[in-house]
Amino acid sequence: MRPSDLLQPRPQGLYCPPGDFFIDPVKPVGRALITHGHADHARAGHGTVMATRETLEIMAIRYGEGFAGSRQEARLGERVAVNGVEVSFHPAGHVLGSAQIRVAQGGRCIVASGDYKRRRDPTCLGFEPIACDVFITEATFGLPVFRHPDDAGEIARLLASLGQFPERTHLVGAYSLGKAQRVIRLLRDAGYAETIYIHGALEKLCAYYESQGIALGPLAPATIDNGGKAAFAGKIVVGPPSAFADRWARRFSDPVSAFASGWMRIRQRAKQRGVELPLILSDHSDWDELVATIADTGASEVWVTHGREEALVRWCEINGIAARPLHLVGYEDEGD
Amino acid sequence: MKLFADLLDRLVLTSSRNAKLKLLADYFASVPDPDRGLALAAITGDLDIPSFKPAMLRALVMERMDPVLFAYSYDYVGDLAETVSLVWPAREGRVLHNADPSLSEAVAALIEAGRANGPSVFAALLDRLDAPSRFALIKLVTGGLRIGVSARRAKQALADFGQIEVAEIEELWHGIAPPYEALFAWLEKRGEKPVPQAQALFRPVMLSNPVQDGDLEKLDPADYRAEWKWDGIRVQATSEGGVHRLYSRTGDDISGAFPDLLEAMDFSGAIDGELLVGVAGQHTGTFSDLQQRLNRKAVSAKMREKFPVFVRCYDLLQDGHDDLRPLPFLERRSRLEAFVARLPAVRFDLSPFVDFSGWEELDDRRRRPPHPVIEGVMLKRRDSAYVPGRPKGPWFKWKRDPHTVDAVLMYAQRGHGKRSSFYSDYTFGVWTGPEEKPELVPVGKAYFGFTDEELRQIDKFVRDNTVERFGPVRSVRAERGHGLVLEVAFEGLNRSTRHKSGVAMRFPRISRLRWDKPAAEADRLETLQALLDG
Known part of the structure; x- marks a missing residue:
């Protein structure tokens, strides 16, 4: 059996013919396996959704309890x-509940990474490299120009600016699932104990993270009733x-x-x-993490998806690994 | 290096003037000598450092990475310096804090390396830096930081840092050199004010205030003399001990671009005047012509011949050994008349007085100037001493009324800082092409002149009438039957080969919102072209 008999791109998403399921389908399908809760990967309206408990709960928060016909944790x-296809989920380190999906049959195994990152994130489990024959990697930051600096240094720059401009409100744009909670948690880790004000779109997800044991410290809605313009200085x-x-x-x-x-x-x-x-x-791997991960999985073949496929494919060529772009449609980078 | 790199990154993304000054002043306060002085010199353009060509940079990076991966990266980023700074193969996080070379260490290493070893020393420095610092170093050696901070702004930040007047810095500036340790010591009240060593230094310029409603009623016309206000650039021509210098009004040394004028500066003194194109006493060219000569490092013989420059003299600050600045204006003026009479007549002439007996008469003359290159009148109190800055009272400028044009709003861009949630930068156009099927052509961009309330109204119009979005820019409905007409005021018009319309406005601002006016009745390009020819 060729690997493409086990998983193959279809207009709806990555499809497994023997298992009759899709991974992160962009259109409603009968059975969907979902890597994580970002809107471009997790959509409402599938028959059955299989995902981690956290991802299922996040989908319920975003789409309502009836987001799918049935759930499988x-x-x-x-x-x-x-x-008849062996399926397992493994931490991807992207956001709370995010997972890679390992699919195996007849002694052949493919790992679909979903979105992932390698560095420590206090708001989710760390990525675990899974040995496989084919590794399907994301490539959001698949160019050698993307090399993310140390998180603590970035947070330190935010706090330094706050010290330098104490009369100005510091508005931090961060996507509402994952990034926002991580920024808040990193601020706490850096010793910032004051109330952090949040936009209404973040409220439910922040509360959910709290309920999962990720302490975010004092939060308050950024509404005018909280004291007018001067209150946010x-x-x-x-x-x-x-x-x-x-x-x-x-x-503000x-x-x-x-x-x-x-x-x-x-x-x-x-x-x-x-x-x-x-x-x-970033919630995604940078260039150095992407190429290190390809090496870690020991995969002899790499399929590259959503992002800048060509550079990663080129890197694989140079390093003697078979690689090809997987032209999947419909994925934006909500997570970043 | 990190602190310098951080400063550059913050400055380039900060739009508020005060925030920039704060960033600079904080940097001066927190970084030790000699790094802060070198950073200052880098910003003011006074840092002497070996320069590298982009080709060399590219060659260095090609030795270190796959050319195909580099090509993908460059294609994506679009800027060579930034691409190289990002792809340079040194793993982020592996750079130890104590490995970060200081700015002064980097500069010294590059100077010492010389031409032959330059590239390898430069590469070794890049190996020790993180990405933002690599970018800063590359910008330093490839020339041009482009961070949106003028030398003038940097001097203002120094003045803020030392809590003194910026004029004191300007006066010293050309007599001191990087890394300015004595200057910082003085600003920190640890040392004496540095004594400038050079000759022909800049003297801080005296500026005027615009005449505002009710100002003149309180003044006696007999106390003032009037001159035409010429539309060139204000300069100071200084000559001392054989050293000739031409300065802009902010104290930038612009001598290099005007060798023809410098040759004619065979005098000992400091003249305050207007730099104009033409031949003194015979022909005065437009500001457009003058622009051909501005902001050039070198100037060709052909250019000098086609656009000769001269100085129309307003004032005399130094006459031989005499500092005339404390003297009353009229006394300085008679010294100036005698002084100019001895200078080459094609390069220097006197700014003539405009006689008047009352404000009404002067107002009338102001509105109908005898020459197109006049932009109004200057009023100077007869007894005024020459003092730096913009004191209220002794000098006034009374400009002729601005030109206006009715234009149609075409594009709006989101503002920065306080205005980041408003579409506050407007591109407007006028009609061109056949009468029956006219098209709008952009003629300018303005982002002030309106009240906060008007801003809210335009912002709403933009949001309600968006046709397309391109990042922070929206194009808005602008058709004959539907569009917002803006009355735009401007000071003058230049020919432009860079703009499709062929014209570029000087100092455009929104003077009125013409909700009442149908877009079809906005002005045509011919109206502006007529102004250009006139």
Whole structure:
């Protein structure tokens, strides 16, 4: 059996013919295995969804309890048969509940990474390299220009700016699932104990992270009733990046706009968005992590998906690993 | 190096003037000598460091990585210095804090290396730096930091840091050199004010205030003399002990671009005047012509011939050994008249007085100036001493009314800082092409002139009428039957080969929102072209 008989791209997503399931399908399907809760990977309307408990709960928060016909909880590391195909979920280190999915049959095994990162993240389990024949890797930051600096250094720059401009509100753009909670947790780890104000879009997910034992410290809604414009002077406000271009942001005094994203490595990106304080904090692997992970899995073949496939394929060529881009459609980088 | 790199990164993304000054002043306060002085010199353009060509940079990186991967990276980032700084193969995090070379260490190593060893020393430095610091170092050696901070702004930050007037810095500036340790010692109240060693130094310029409603009623016309306000650039021509210097009004040394004028500066003194294109006493060219000569490092013989420059003299600050600045204006003026009479007549002439007996008469003359290169009148109190800065009272500028044009809003861009949630930068256009099927062509961009309330109104219009979005920019509906007409005021018009319309406005601002005016009735490009020819 060729690997492409076990998993293959279809317009709806990555399909397993013998198991009759999709991984992270972008359209409603009968059976979906979902790596994590970001909207471009986890969509509502499938017949059965198999995912980690956290991912299922996050989907319920985002789409309502009826997001799928039925749910099947995947316990990390446990091998389960789905129509005769052996399936297991393993931590991906991307956001809370995120997993890689290992699919095996007839002595052949493929690991679909979903989105992943390698560095320590206090808000989720760390990535575990899984030995496999074929590794399907994401490539969001699949160019040698993307090398994320140390998280603590980025948070230190935010706190330094707060010290330097104590009269200005520091608005931190961070996507609402994963990034926002990680920024808040990193701030706490850096010793910042004051109330952090959050946009309404973050409330439920922050509460959920708290319920899963990830302490975020004192949070309060960033609403005007909380004391008017002056109340936010010198405070940190976290919200989805789209809100900062919106009229919502006018309630803050002379804001410093910060944005926590791997894209902030590129100056022009920061400039275009009007970001004054770029924070290079990513939920995805950087170039060095991507190539290290390919080596760690020992895969003899690599399929590259969503992102900049060509550079990673080139790297594999140079290093004698068979590689090809997997042209899947419909994935944006919500997580970053 | 890290602190310098951080400073550059913050400055380039910060738009507020005060925030930039704060970032600079904090840097000066927290970084020791000689690094802070070298950083200052890098920003003001006074740092002397070996320069490298982009080809050398590319060659260095090619020795270290796969050319195909480099090509993908460069293609994505678009800027060579930034690409190299990011792909340079040194693992992030592996750079130890104590390995980070200081700015002064890096500069010294490059100077010592010389031409032959330059590239390898440079590469060894890059190996020890993190990505932002690599970017900063590459920018230093490839020339041009482009961080949106002028030398003038940097001097203002120094003044803020030392809590003194910026004029004191300007006066010293050309007599001191990097790393400016004595200057910092003085600013920190640890040392004496440095005594500049050079000759022909800049003297801080005296500026005027605009005439505002009610100002003149309180003044006696008999106390003032008037001159035309010429539309060139204000300069100071200083000559001392055989050293000739031409300074801009902010104290930048612009001598290099005007060798023709410098040759004619065979005098001992300091003249305050207007730099203009043309031949003194005969022909005065437009600001457009003058622009051909500005911001150039070198100037060709052809250029000098086609656009000769001269100085129209306003004031005399130094006459031989005499500092005239404390003297009353009229006394300085008679010294100036005698002084200019001895200078080459094609390069120096006197700014003539405008006689008037009352404000109304002067107002009338201001509105109908006898020459197109006049932009209004200057009022100077007869007894005014020459003092740096912009004191209120002794000197006024009374500009002629701005030109206005009714244009249609075409694009709006999100602002920065306080305005980041507002579409506050507007590109506007006028009609061109056949009358029956006209098209809009952009003629300028403005981001002030309106009130906060008007800003809110335009912002709403932009959001309600967006046609397309390109990142932070939105194009808005601008058709004959539907569009927002803006009355735009501007000071003058230049020919431009860079803009499709062929014109570039000087100092455009929104003067009124014409909600009442149908877009089809906005002005046509011909109206502006007529102004250009006039």
